[in-house]
Amino acid sequence: MSASSPMEVSMQNPQDGGIGDQNGGVTINSAPSPILPQDKVLVSVEVSLKPSSTARANDVQSAVERMLEKRSLSYSDGPVPVPLDDRFLTENVQSICICDTDEWVQNHEILLFWQVKPVVHVFQLSEEGACEDVSGDGQPSTFNEWILPAKEFDGMWESLIYESGLKQRLLRYAASALLFTEKGVNPFLVSWNRIVLLHGPPGTGKTSLCKALAQKLSIRFNSRYPQCQLIEVNAHSLFSKWFSESGKLVAKLFSKIQEMVDEENNLVFVLIDEVESLAAARKAALSGSEPSDSIRVVNALLTQLDKLKSAPNVIILTTSNITAAIDIAFVDRADIKAYVGPPTxxxxxxxxxxxxxxxxxxxxxxxxxxxxxxxxxxxxxxxxxxxxxxxxxxxxxxxxxxxxxxxxxxxxxxxxxxxxxxxxxxxxxxxxxxxxxxxxxxxxxxxxxxxxxxxxx
Ligand SMILES: Nc1ncnc2c1ncn2[C@@H]1O[C@H](COP(=O)(O)OP(=O)(O)OP(=O)(O)O)[C@@H](O)[C@H]1O
Structure with missing residues (x-):
């Protein structure tokens, strides 16, 4: 990912000639060819508010839009300095960052201000940290919860480096899934689901990518969903030696998730790492090598997840180190299955x-x-x-x-x-x-x- 900051450029306006648009407004040639508004490239501009700021997001958004209009920027991923002469912005804004231009700016092409329609997202990071489920009795916690966007995931998306297009593809898939839901597309006529499965060898960043994706979506969709949570389910602890207690733990976990989902302004991400452990637990349960009530627990978990996936404001994120098909009904139908391989x-x-x-x-x-x-x-x-x-x-x-x-x-x-x-x-x-x-x-x-x-x- 390019880390270079946007630079000021003095460039002719398209109407004056000099820069043309052949493929979606990103190629540069000498033939004058005016860019039409519909050709503009949408570029996200993420604006992080200071922890102390109490400014309204709409006011900050308008101020940033005005600032961007005034400046002749070239757009590439990276920070834009907060203008020192704008008191409102310096008082309230921690950072302004341009995102997602990499696919347009490959091969030394640059995106110029008039080729871009900036889409400004204003957010404030939560500093609450992870909230663990403390079940007492010396049992390991069954889940961790974060309010998104969270301070600990800030910069995670940018730090993950893959072959070009993987992160953008994931972001677009998930964004389309949320948009279809928001627009009320009838699932009997057009079907889609909100399950993401990332699979590949250990240590390739799958869990981090899930968390970073949730963080990104919480920022990009914050006008529709002002509240957002990430629940990381610890499947191992659910199927540990405390099997007799597991039924209660599953019930407790899902009643909590259900409470969140019932709030229609809440966007909820449920992350299940190493999802193949569910299949393994079920297999062990069926083969009789586990205590009898374990069958009920595994089935309860799978049924709950199956139910959850029909809720419009839930995205289920799963990871697996197994690249072969995973025998679990609810991930079988994952729309978004991406292989995350070792770095090129x-x-x-x-x-x-x-x-x-x-x-x-x-x-x-x-x-x-x-x-x-x-x-x-x-x-x-x-x-x-x-x-x-x-x-x-x-x-x-x-x-x-x-x-x-x-x-x-x-x-x-x-x-x-x-x-x-x-x-x-x-x-x-x-x-x-x-x-x-x-x-x-x-x-x-x-x-x-x-x-x-x-x-x-
Ligand atoms: N492609 C990558 N680009 C940058 N950093 C990476 C990449 N892949 C892995 N990392 C680094 O490795 C750390 C561990 O990644 P993570 O735990 O998310 O991987 P994983 O695939 O979920 O592993 P496992 O399957 O063993 O749980 C990340 O926090 C990150 O710092």
Whole structure:
């Protein structure tokens, strides 16, 4: 994902000629061709209010729209500075961020202000944190609950890096499902459901992606659903050794969810990790290897989930490490099934690059003042690698080549392992203070090779 901030551009208006529109308003050529309003690209602008702000969302939205109109911005993902001369905005707004332009701005195309219709979403993060279900009796909690959008999920969506289009596709699917519900589309005539299944190997970010998706949707749909909750069901704890108590726990969990769902202004996300554990529990129950009341518990859970999925304001998010078909009726019919695989070379490069940026920001890596140009994004990398000065180890461009080699050495590692790699490399350094980036990168490559050699066949 591009992290470059939007820049001010001085550009001719389409009516004056100079910039044309061939494919939805994003290509640039010399032939004058006026853009029609219906050709404009919708771009989301997310506006986070300060925790102390009591301003009305509508007032902030209008103020941001006015501000964007006044400025000739080029649009790419990233923060827009809050204008210091606007007292209302500086008092109330924490950050303004442009989102979802990446699919339009590939291949160095840029989106210019007149090609865009900004859609402004104003929100305030909840700082309440996770609320655990404390059932007492020493039993593990059966669920965690968050009010969305939550502070702990802020930035999670942006930190997850996949091949282009996966996140956008998920967001669009889920948004369409909510829109169909909102518009009252008759399910007998057009059928759809609100179940998402992400499957793939461990550590590829499935659970994080579910949480981040819920957070995004809570922001994008906050005018229709002013309240939003995420319930993370701990399926393992439901089927633990306290089976005799499990019936009560399932009943308690679903009566709580039902209460939330009955509020029609509430949007409720139910997250079930490792959904295959439900199928396994049912199988074990049926084979008689589990206590007899376990059959009732598993069936109760599946029936409740089945019932829940017909509620218009619920989205069920599930993950599984098993890529084969999962034998559970309610996910069988998931409309949104996405395979989340190990990161590609490009994703590995970008994940490691974001780690290095963080180490520079926190002062752990030094001598990398201009991080953005020394470690360019993957799109600009290829061009740079062909430049002769890259061969000279003294020039800063040598670093991006090294980072590229580290990313190559990480083939087969999960996103989770990649995010741990800089830490392991740092711990392996003899002199970790004031660490030199080139030395750090070669230690990271060695660490990656070692990690790979320890992977099971
Ligand atoms: N594609 C990715 N881009 C960036 N970070 C990633 C990616 N994949 C995984 N990660 C990192 O790995 C961490 C762990 O991911 P998460 O627990 O969501 O994976 P998972 O697929 O649900 O794993 P499991 O199946 O083992 O529960 C994430 O918080 C994130 O920091």
């Amino acid at each position: 070379l490009q994703a590995r490069y970008e994940i490691l690059r974001s780690c290095l940026h963080e180490l520079v920001r926190t002062g752990i890596l030094s001598h990398l003042e201009d991080c953005e140009s020394m470690l360019p994004n993957f799109a600009s990398l290829k061009e740079k690698l062909n430049m002769p000065e890259v061969q000279d180890a003294q020039t800063p461009l040598h670093l991006c080549k090294q980072l590229f080699e580290t990313a190559e050495a990480c083939e087969g590692l999960s996103g989770r392992s990649l995010r741990k790699l800089p830490f392991l490399a740092h711990a392996a350094l003899a002199n970790p203070y004031g660490c030199d980036p080139s030395k750090f990168l070669s230690t990271m490559t060695d660490t990656a090779r070692r990690e790979r050699s320890e992977l099971p066949d």
